[in-house]
Amino acid sequence: MLPLIRNEVVEKRKWITSSDFTDGIAVSQSVPGAIALNIAAFVGNRISGNLGAIVAVIGSALPSFISIVVISIFFLRFRELSMVQGFFKGATPAIVALLVGAIVDIGKDALKGYKEIIIATGLLLLLLCLHMHPVLAIVIAAILGLFVRRQL
Amino acid sequence: MTFVQLFLAFAKIGLFAFGGGFATLPLIEREIVIGLQWFSHSEFLELVAISELTPGPIAINAATFVGYKLGGVWGSAIATMGVCLPSVTLILIVAHFLHRLEGNIWADGVVRSLRPAVVALIAAAAYSVAGRGITDIWGIIIAVASFAVLRTRKINPILVLITAGIAGIIVYL
Incomplete structure (x- = not known):
């Protein structure tokens, strides 16, 4: 997905520079949400501000939006x-x-050390056995991440 | 269900959609099935299948499908906007301050540490889908065969899902 977008906006259309695009990937990976839409928002923003971002997001979400609506119409009928x-x-x-x-x-990639394995197993048990809210799993991992980092 | 509720439910999902669409499934299940009870457990399985079968981000596909089912085309537009809003807003804020975020400490630190949670969330999703979706020996056979094909060949997962679906028609009809 990312090479496809890079080819389109960096090489073909020259809307943003390659290093700008790399920044965009880093930003897209550090906020929640689908990476394809995030990078669209970033590129749109670089080209023409907030409005550019909104237009780019609509453009990249529209194909799957239309597909799902069409599939839903048929699926719910049949x-x-x-x-x-x-x-x-x-x-x-x-x-x-x-x-x-x-x-x-x-x-x-994510479970390289014993600490990560313990965190993942613990969170999974909390999710399955205690029906912990999934948002809490994210919050706990973030807090543990900050704590572990400070120790290093 | 009001459109405001629909929008807020998916904005909440969008705000915590870390680690890709698979990792977001438990959150969608929690909000839409257990919390708001807009979908039954079996409808959730259909939601997952349709979101996976359609190209495009899973969380967006799921939002569009839930929105359409509950409120037609307007519902699907509102749910989709809801799920996109948090990440787009955050992108615009971060893009604005980008020159100050040297080395991207946030991405290297906190987001990296979310990865064990991402694995746990996907495992929870697999447990939930397997628990209700694999009900007999045919289900086990299809799951194992699909896994073997996905791991040994470079093949589009959507093709594997469609093949499994056709196998389902043959076996269960």
């Missing part, structure tokens, strides 16, 4: 059909496979 039910019943286990794959990929 969801009771046994074929549609069967499709979703088959696709759902594949989503589990996708999620487990993401855990493996991100885990390789």
Whole structure:
């Protein structure tokens, strides 16, 4: 996704410089939200301020927005059909496979030390057993991050 | 459900959408299924499947789908704007002060330390989807086969999901 955007806005259209774009990636990764939309907001902002950001975000969100609306129209009309039910019943286990794959990929990088493994396991147990709010998992990890950092 | 509630629910989701769409699923489930009870657990599985099957960011897709189901095209527009607003606002603020954030201490420090939480959140999502979505031996077979294909071949995940869906039609019809 990012090479595609870089090619379009840096190389082809020369809207922003390569180092500006790299800053944009860093900023996009440090705030919540989808990275493609964040980088759109950043590039739009660099080109023409807040309005540019809004226009760029609308532009990058519009294709999936329209796709989902069209799919919703059909899905909500035909969801009771046994074929549609069967499709979703088959696709759902594949989503589990996708999620487990993401855990493996991100885990390789994110769970390098024993501290990280303890934090991840602890948060998972809190989420599953005590039904902790997901926002709390983020907040606890952020606080632990600050604390661990200060020790170094 | 009012449009204000819809907007605020997704603004809250957007504000804490760290670590990508997968990691946001538990938050969407908590807000939309458990908290506001706009969706049932089985409707949540459909929401996840549709969000994954459509290109584009998962959290945005989920917002559009929930919004459409609850309030038509206007609902989908409001939910989508809600989920985008926090990150766009933060981007504009950070972009404004960028020259002062040398070395990007925030990105290197705090956001890095969120990664164990991201793994835990995705694992919680996998647990929830597997618990309700894998109900028999066919589900297990499809999950294992999909995992094997995804790990051994460079293949678009959407293609794997569609193939699994077709397998589902054959098996369950």
